[in-house]
Structures are given as structure tokens and as C-alpha cells.
Amino acid sequence: MGNNNNNQQTAAVLSVQDSLVRCAGNWTVTDIHALEQQIPSVQWPEQAMLTFDMQAVLRIDTSGAWLLARTVRDLEAQGKQVSLHGLSSGAQALLDLVREAGGVSRRAKYAKPRPFLFALGQSSLLTLVRWGDMVAFIGEMGEAAMRLVRQPKRIRWAAVLHELAQAGHKALPIIGLLSFLLGIVIGYQSGVQLRNYGANIFVVDLVGLSMLRELAPLITAIIVAGRTGSAYTAEIGTMQVTEEIDAMRSLGIAPMEMLVLPKLIALLIALPLLTVYADIVGVFGGMVMANVQLDLTFGTFLERFDDAVSLDSYLVGVGKAPVFAAIVATVGCYQGFQVSGSAESVGRRTTLSVVQSILAVIIVDAAFSVVFSYLDI
Amino acid sequence: MENNANSNDEIVIQTRGLSVSYGERQVLNNIDLDVRRGETLAVVGGSGSGKTTLLRHLIVLARANVGSVRVLGQDVSTLDEQALLALRRRIGVLFQNGALFGGMTVLENVGAPLREHTKLSDSLIDELALVKLALVGLDADDGLLYPSQLSGGMRKRAALARAIALDPELLFLDEPTSGLDPLGADDLDELVLSLKAALEPTIIMVTHDMDSLWRVTDRVILIGEGRVLGQGPMAELARSEVPEVQRFFQGPRGRAAQRQSVG
Numbered sequence: 001m002g003n004n005n006n007n008q009q010t011a012a013v014l015s016v017q018d019s020l021v022r023c024a025g026n027w028t029v030t031d032i033h034a035l036e037q038q039i040p041s042v043q044w045p046e047q048a049m050l051t052f053d054m055q056a057v058l059r060i061d062t063s064g065a066w067l068l069a070r071t072v073r074d075l076e077a078q079g080k081q082v083s084l085h086g087l088s089s090g091a092q093a094l095l096d097l098v099r100e101a102g103g104v105s106r107r108a109k110y111a112k113p114r115p116f117l118f119a120l121g122q123s124s125l126l127t128l129v130r131w132g133d134m135v136a137f138i139g140e141m142g143e144a145a146m147r148l149v150r151q152p153k154r155i156r157w158a159a160v161l162h163e164l165a166q167a168g169h170k171a172l173p174i175i176g177l178l179s180f181l182l183g184i185v186i187g188y189q190s191g192v193q194l195r196n197y198g199a200n201i202f203v204v205d206l207v208g209l210s211m212l213r214e215l216a217p218l219i220t221a222i223i224v225a226g227r228t229g230s231a232y233t234a235e236i237g238t239m240q241v242t243e244e245i246d247a248m249r250s251l252g253i254a255p256m257e258m259l260v261l262p263k264l265i266a267l268l269i270a271l272p273l274l275t276v277y278a279d280i281v282g283v284f285g286g287m288v289m290a291n292v293q294l295d296l297t298f299g300t301f302l303e304r305f306d307d308a309v310s311l312d313s314y315l316v317g318v319g320k321a322p323v324f325a326a327i328v329a330t331v332g333c334y335q336g337f338q339v340s341g342s343a344e345s346v347g348r349r350t351t352l353s354v355v356q357s358i359l360a361v362i363i364v365d366a367a368f369s370v371v372f373s374y375l376d377i
Numbered sequence: 378m379e380n381n382a383n384s385n386d387e388i389v390i391q392t393r394g395l396s397v398s399y400g401e402r403q404v405l406n407n408i409d410l411d412v413r414r415g416e417t418l419a420v421v422g423g424s425g426s427g428k429t430t431l432l433r434h435l436i437v438l439a440r441a442n443v444g445s446v447r448v449l450g451q452d453v454s455t456l457d458e459q460a461l462l463a464l465r466r467r468i469g470v471l472f473q474n475g476a477l478f479g480g481m482t483v484l485e486n487v488g489a490p491l492r493e494h495t496k497l498s499d500s501l502i503d504e505l506a507l508v509k510l511a512l513v514g515l516d517a518d519d520g521l522l523y524p525s526q527l528s529g530g531m532r533k534r535a536a537l538a539r540a541i542a543l544d545p546e547l548l549f550l551d552e553p554t555s556g557l558d559p560l561g562a563d564d565l566d567e568l569v570l571s572l573k574a575a576l577e578p579t580i581i582m583v584t585h586d587m588d589s590l591w592r593v594t595d596r597v598i599l600i601g602e603g604r605v606l607g608q609g610p611m612a613e614l615a616r617s618e619v620p621e622v623q624r625f626f627q628g629p630r631g632r633a634a635q636r637q638s639v640g
Contacts, residue, residue: 029505029543033496061544062576063491066508067501090577097575101511102504341525342479 010058011035012067019047024056027064039071048080055086065094069102137334141264144256159262167228167263168270172277175223179278182215183207183285191293200294204301207286208309212317216278218365221324224271225357229332232263233353236336237346245337255337264329271325272318279317312377320368324361331357387414389547389579390435394444396603397430404430406603407444414546417573417580419590421625422600428583429551431600435581436470436549437461449546466494469545469578473552475536477524483535484510484520490542509538512575513568530561537568541576548572550582554589566592587626587634599625 012025012035025031044050052072054060060068072082087095114122148155190206236259239245248255283305290296335353339345390412397405404427412418422428433439434446437453446453449467456464477486487506491497497505510520513534524532533553540548553569554562566589573580573593584590590597591611598608599622607614607622615626615635625631 029491029495029497036497036501062508062512062541063497063505063544066505070504094575097512098508101508341523344480 012057012064014038014042016042016045019045019050021050021052022056023052023054023068024058026058027060027068029061029063032064032067036067039067044075044078044080050075050080050082052082052084053086054084054091057086057091060091060094062094062098065091066098066102069095069099073102133338134334137337138330140256141260141330141333144254144261145264148257148261154257155265156258156262159258160265163263163266164270166231167224167266168274171224171227171270171274174227175220175274175278176281178219178223179211179216179282180285182219183211183282183287184289186210186215186282187286187289188293191290195294200290200296201300201304203286203290203294203296204304205308207290208283208305209313211282211286212279212309212313214317214365214369216282217275217317217320217324218361220271220274220278220321221328221361222358224267224274224325225328225332225361226354228267229328229357230350230354232329232332233336233339233350234346236333237339237349240337240339241341241343241346260329260333263333264326267325267329268322271328272321275318275321279314316368316372316377320365323364323368327360327364328357331360388412388447389414389449390581391447392434392444395431395434395441395446396443397427397434397439397441403603405434408600408603408605410598410605412579412581414579415577416595417569417582417593419594419597420581420583420600421585421590421597422606423625426600427603428600432549432551432581432583436468437465466490466543467545468547468549469540469543470549471533471537471540471551471553473555475524475532477532477536477539479524482521482523483515483527483538484517486524486535487520487538487542490539494543506538506542509542510535512541512572513538514564529556530558530564533557533561533565534568537572541572541578544576545578548578548580550580550584552584552586553582554584554586562586562588569593587630588637591634591638601625 010025010031012027012032013023014035015022025035027035052068054068057064068084072084075082084095187203187207190203191200194200194202194206236245236255239259245255248258287296287298287301290301291298332353335349335356339349388411390410392408392410395405395408395410396403408431410431420428420431430439434441435448437446437448440446440454448464451460451464453461453464477483478489481489484503484506487509488502491502491505492499495502507517507520510516515531515534515538519527519531519535524535527535533556537550537553540550550569554565557565569580569582570593572578580593582589582594594611596609597611597614599606599614601621606625607617607619609617614622615631617623617626626635
């Protein structure tokens with residue numbers, strides 16, 4: 001270190017001569033690491049009486065004093081008598097202080113590992129409890145929503161509009177870009193296959209149906225989960241850490257009404273709209289690709305689109321969006337309320353929120369497919 | 378500006394003409410300040426008077442655009458990142474809300490600076506952390522807790538243990554007794570005094586607590602509107618004729634604290 005006062009770069013040292021132990025150097029936190037490694041291998045003399053000469057020690061701090069105290073303690077435990085010489089009064093006081101502090105009782109450092117069955121039972125129970133919490137949260141949310149339906153005046157429209165702008169309007173560029181690229185990819189892959197059979201025109205069916213029924217709703221929900229769901233968790237979680245949620249409760253403001261429902265309402269509106277937007281841009285991407293690769297003009301594409309894609313397909317896709325919106329908003333807010341204590345917890349819950357909502361969205365989408373195939377839609 | 382009798386005492390912090398403004402607002406205005414090695418100095422002032430800004434400049438978390446700050450003999454405006462790190466190692470700070478790392482246990486918090494800056498073995502670091510915890514009146518079991526599980530007083534103590542982990546030459550305390558009950562605040566004052574006696578750091582504290590000012594400090598600096606309104610030992614300031622100083626120290630709380638400390 002670039003200290004310019006009297007502490008030279010002198011490491012702490014210790015040398016043994018018969019029953020005399022000479023100590024020298026800086027016994028300070030930055031200069032004792034070599035000494036610490038040396039001490040266990042020191043050949044202590046046979047004599048029962050040892051004298052530590054501390055005269056040549058330049059500086060000593062609590063760390064050095066502790067190292068000295070520990071060494072002396074270990075020697076005394078071996079039945080030797082140790083006397084210290086040449087300590088300044090300040091150093092002596094420091095030594096007494098750390099001896100006293102080191103004498104504080106310390107119990108087992110880490111809790112014993114639990115037996116396997118105990119741990120298994122505990123984690124299963126905790127998982128159940130967590131599911132219970134989630135169900136309770138959904139119930140609470142439903143109850144608050146019912147209250148709002150009966151008293152629509154209590155809906156906080158300003159908050160809803162703000163959330164709508166955040167979750168909807170500001171997501172337009174990213175969702176547009178991704179669905180356009182997705183349309184291009186689907187158009188290209190279908191085109192390569194279809195060209196072999198001279199069935200170029202069917203690229204419209206493939207792009208149109210896959211985009212409208214599956215890909216547009218799914219990609220939109222996934223982006224919104226990563227963009228907005230995580231923001232919900234982080235926002236509510238940070239408010240939890242700073243006790244803002246508690247403050248809200250104590251002021252008689254229900255966090256459900258103030259925070260959760262505006263987000264839910266905003267997403268219920270935003271996600272279907274975003275899905276329609278993704279439909280349009282995605283199909284346009286496919287159209288561009290078909291034009292470039294298969295020489296299919298926009299006019300021909302749109303004509304075929306009318307025949308190939310029924311209204312049902314469009315409604316099926318857009319109909320899924322509110323369900324996805326409810327999942328993302330619920331998981332995001334629920335995880336936010338689960339935050340406890342620290343900044344690390346906010347990070348962990350945000351990760352969980354994104355993972356869980358994407359997982360849930362895909363599972364529910366698969367369930368939709370199964371149901372639709374039964375119903376023959 | 379300072380006219381102290383023993384002028385050859387080492388000056389550890391020196392500011393000359395330190396001025397800070399955020400946009401239009403002048404937060405610090407031409408502050409001259411000297412801190413001698415080993416003294417306990419308190420910076421006081423109303424809310425928004427610039428105390429915290431001054432403290433941030435002294436602990437080198439912010440650098441001045443006007444004026445000079447010398448800490449431990451080094452002009453901070455000339456230091457590069459490496460030298461700044463080395464300088465900060467010699468400074469311990471107790472932040473107002475503790476600022477303990479939430480993801481670590483108390484023991485790991487106290488050991489963190491040791492682990493970062495020294496090559497000591499893990500077992501010695503744990504022992505040293507336990508010694509520091511004992512110095513601030515916490516025991517080994519408290520060391521296994523996470524900061525969110527601590528009470529306000531314990532959190533202050535744990536944060537203080539982390540601040541003294543490297544035996545700093547300068548110890549900054551930002552409102553050490555705020556948020557504590559009167560007994561806890563008294564205990565913390567005691568603790569600061571005992572650490573002072575044992576480790577002999579130079580202490581600079583920011584506080585509103587009149588009792589602490591009377592009990593712990595050697596010298597007090599009153600700041601208002603970004604200027605130094607008065608400085609000196611508490612007993613002198615309390616008798617001051619300057620109206621701003623009088624207003625600050627002669628309120629009901631100031632008087633009560635004075636009565637208690639005088640007898």
C-alpha cells in the first residue's frame with residue numbers, strides 16, 4: 001500500500017532461539033499472512049518456560065493481537081508457560097481486549113445436516129404450502145376483482161393507463177421485430193419444402209395458420225412474461241423490501257387494488273392487442289419471404305389468405321391471449337409479494353417469475369391444443 | 378483558519394474551499410475543515426444542510442469539482458482507481474442503515490473486507506470476524522444470522538463490526554444512534570467510546586443526537602446552508618453568541634442533553 005507515514009513494508013516475523021521467541025515487523029492485518037502460515041510449522045523449544053520478546057514489533061492491530069493471543073493460548077494448552085515482554089501499554093490493552101473477545105462462547109458453527117427423510121418431508125410440505133399460497137393469492141385477487149366489478153368507480157384508471165403504456169405501447173417495437181423475423185423464418189422453411197412439390201401457394205396456409213393459431217400468441221406472451229412479468233415482480237418486490245407495501249396496508253389501501261388489479265387489467269387489454277399486431281406483422285414477414293423466394297405476389301398471397309385461414313383460426317389465437325395475460329400478471333405479482341428481506345431475494349423471485357410464467361404459458365398452450373383437437377376447431 | 382495550540386499534530390483530513398452544487402442548488406459552500414489524528418469530530422446540522430454530502434466527499438465516494446480534499450495526506454483529486462482503493466482500505470464507514478450485504482450472514486459480512494484485501498486463511502478470517510463481533514457485543518450465534526433477521530440495534534453493531542474489520546485509521550459513523558431506542562443509543566455511545574479507547578481511530582460522525590454529542594465528541598462542527606456556522610468543543614458551542622449556533626444547541630433537547638451531561 002502506498003502509505004507515506006512510518007509503516008514500512010515489513011511483514012510480521014517470529015524467530016525462536018532457545019526459550020526466547022523474537023517477534024518483529026508489522027503485526028497488522030495486511031502483513032501477517034506469511035506469519036500465519038509459518039506458525040503451525042514452528043519448532044517450539046522443549047523448555048516449559050517461553051518468553052516472547054515483542055520489542056521489535058513496529059505496529060500491532062487487533063488482527064496481529066489475535067494471532068499472538070491464539071498462539072500463546074495454543075502453547076499454554078500444551079502445558080507451557082508463556083510470558084510477554086516489551087509490549088507497549090496500548091498493545092497490552094489491545095491484547096487483553098481480544099483475549100476477552102476470543103473467550104466469548106461459540107457453539108457449533110453450522111447446524112447439523114438434517115436426516116434425508118426429514119429434508120424430503122420438509123421440502124414436500126413447503127412445496128404444498130407454496131401452492132396453497134398461490135391459490136390463496138389467486139383467490140384474493142378474484143375477490144378484489146369482484147369488488148371492483150360491483151364498484152367500477154374504484155378502478156384506478158390512471159394506473160391502468162400507465163401500465164397499458166408500459167406493457168403495451170412500449171413493447172410494440174420488440175414484438176414487431178420478433179414476429180416479423182419469425183414470419184420470415186416460417187415462410188422460408190415452408191417455401192424450401194413446398195417448392196419441391198410445386199405447391200408454392202400453400203406457403204400461405206402454413207404461414208397464416210401457424211402464425212395466427214400458435215406462434216403469434218405464444219411469442220407475444222413469452223416476450224411479455226420476460227419484459228413485463230419480471231418488471232412486476234421487481235417493482236412489487238422492491239416495495240416489499242422498503243416496507244412500502246406495509247405502509248400501503250397500514251394506510252388502509254389494499255395493495256391488490258392499487259398494484260395488482262391495474263396490472264392485470266392492463267395486461268388483459270394489452271396482450272390480445274399485441275397478439276393481433278404480432279399476427280399482422282408476422283404474416284407480413286411470411287409474405288415478404290414468399291415474394292422473394294417463391295415469386296408469390298402480395299396480391300396472390302392475400303387472395304389465398306382469405307380462403308386458407310378461417311375466422312376461427314384467428315379467434316382461437318387471440319382468444320388464448322387473455323388467458324396468457326392472466327398467467328403472466330398473476331405469477332409476476334405473486335412472486336413480487338413473496339420477496340422477503342434482501343436485494344438477493346428480489347433477484348431470485350424475478351428469475352422464478354419469468355421461468356414460471358413462461359413454463360405455465362407453454363403448458364396451457366399445449367392444453368389448449370389438446371382441447372381444440374377434441375372439439376375439432 | 379484553525380488556530381489550535383499544538384499545531385504539529387498530524388492532520389488526517391483537510392479540506393480547502395470545498396464547494397459542491399447540484400445544478401442551481403449550492404450544497405456545500407467553501408468548506409475549510411481540519412481533522413487531527415485521534416480526535417472524535419462530529420458534524421451536525423439540520424436536515425438538508427449538506428452533512429451527508431460532506432461525508433460522502435470525505436470518504437471519497439464523491440469527488441469535489443471545486444476545492445481540495447486531502448485524506449491521510451493524499452490529495453484525492455490526483456488519485457487513480459488503484460490508489461483510491463488502497464486509501465479506502467484505511468477508512469471504515471458505518472452507513473446509516475447498516476448497508477449490510479443481505480445475501481451474507483453477519484459473520485460473512487464482517488469477514489468480507491478481510492477476504493477481499495488480505496491473504497489470510499479462511500479459519501483465521503472467521504476467528505477475526507468473531508473477535509470483531511465480540512468487540513461490538515455480538516456473539517457467535519448472532520454471526521450465523523442474516524441481516525434481515527437482526528433488530529435495528531444489532532444491525533448497527535454488526536455494521537460497526539464490519540467497519541472496523543481492517544482496523545481503519547479513519548472511522549466514519551453516519552447517524553450511529555438514529556433509529557435506536559434511548560437505551561440502545563446509550564449502549565452504542567458506550568461502544569464507540571470503548572472502541573475508541575482500544576483501537577484509537579480518528580472518528581468523524583454525523584449525528585443529530587444531542588446526548589451523543591455531549592458524551593462522545595471532542596469537537597463539533599455545525600453546518601448550515603452549506604457553510605461552517607461554528608466549531609469547537611460542545612461546551613464552547615453551547616455558550617456561543619452566534620444566533621444560528623444558539624438556535625441549534627439551545628432548543629429544549631439541546632438544553633436537556635447539556636443538563637444531563639454536566640450533572
